Amino acid sequence: MVSFLLIILASFVFIGVVVRTKSIASGRKGPGVMQPMKDIIRLWRKGAVYSKTSSFIFQMAPTIYLASILLAIAMIPHGKLPGIISFDGDFVMFAYILAFGKFWMIISALDTGSSFEGMGASREALYSMLVEPAFFIIMGSFALFTGYTSFYDIFSTLNYGPYISYLIGLLATFVLVLIAMIENSRMPVDDPKTHLELTMIHEVMILDNSGFDLGNIFYATSLKFSMYGALIANLFLGAVPLPISIPSFFIIQFVFAVAVGILESFMARFRMSHNPQFIFILTSVSLLIFFGVLLVLGKFI
Template structure:
């Protein structure tokens, strides 16, 4: 439970830290850290505007999307503390429940009958389809090294301090950062700051969503970041440490994750849209590398 509470608390600061980093790097002072949350509060109290074309799907879609992300929180362990629900291969459910949310998000995008939202929807499903093998292979590698198949046990028995696991941990963190960037439609796949419909992915899907629903989606996206941040933190936890150390490492990891994203977004240009599939497949290829390392570590390739 402590993990979930920390995740939710840190979510309030996460987008703010990214923004602050970006502003400082571009020579501006930048808004206060909590500014994105103030925006969300503002949205919560605004009038909703629905498209004439929209149907029941628009009414339930954002809610289901948000709920799917909240549900996926239950699977996240916190160091040696177990997750709320854990079973063998629980990460499959974790991935699929996120996909369920995405299914409704895409339907919501198509519901308005807009000329832009279908484009975003099409790109979003395609990118998450292409990134999915990367995470599956990565977990395969992790479960091969540790010999366990649930988030809980994998992270409990994954020992960062063990010399031979350095490489895998590094690749794992790298892929999780990239995965978080793609799932949240950040640079270099998509730039949430540019509002040119033709090049957007996620933002173009929510053009016709307003008020409470938009607040839900913004918060869900911030939550997604901290979920992946907590997975990264779990990779870095040293085994058998007490809760204070864990909390400290967790908070430091999340903040540095946000700062790293800020850095990446400041210095990375955006990909051409046609180049994106290639970029995503490269991530899968890197996770195959993790798998090969796992094969070597377990003495299958000698």
């Protein structure tokens, strides 16, 4: 429960910090950190315009997308407190429930019959398919390393382990940051700053969404970022008492947001055709983590 509330709290300012970092990096004054959340609330107060082509799928998708992310967040532990839901193999469900939300977003994009949104949907489906092995290999490596298969058991035993676990954690952080970037269609694979039609993946999928639904989608993006931030925080947070773990959780989220902002400020978008190669690199890095774990466990015989 604690972790759920913390992630919700972090999600309010996460995108704000990213935007602020970007504005400072480009020498602008920029809006306050609460501005993106204010925009979302403004959207939540609006009505909606739907495409004539679309069906109930289009109206349901943002809701289910948000619900899937909320359920996924409920599985993430915090320090020595398990998440609301915790069972062996919960990270499999974590990945699959996120995929369920994504399935809905993809078909809602196809529901409008627009060629732009179809293009975005196709890419979203492809890239999320490519990114999934990396996440599973990381979690599999940690499972092998600790001997457990639930988020809570993995993260709580990881931090009692030897110092080498932090080294593996560092590599995993790199992969998780990039997974977060790809899942949210941010900089190296897609540029959310450009005019909507020129954005190639996620933003182009939601061209037709408006008002309340658009607010849900934007809020889901913030939630997703802080969810990955919480996963990263869990890599380093031991079973320390709450007065220490809560501030460090926010510090890690803050550093993550600043890192995202810096990445977005100083990196150009890749050519679309180079994206799959880039995403495959994540899988190879996560294989490195896996071999690192094998090395530590002395399984190389």
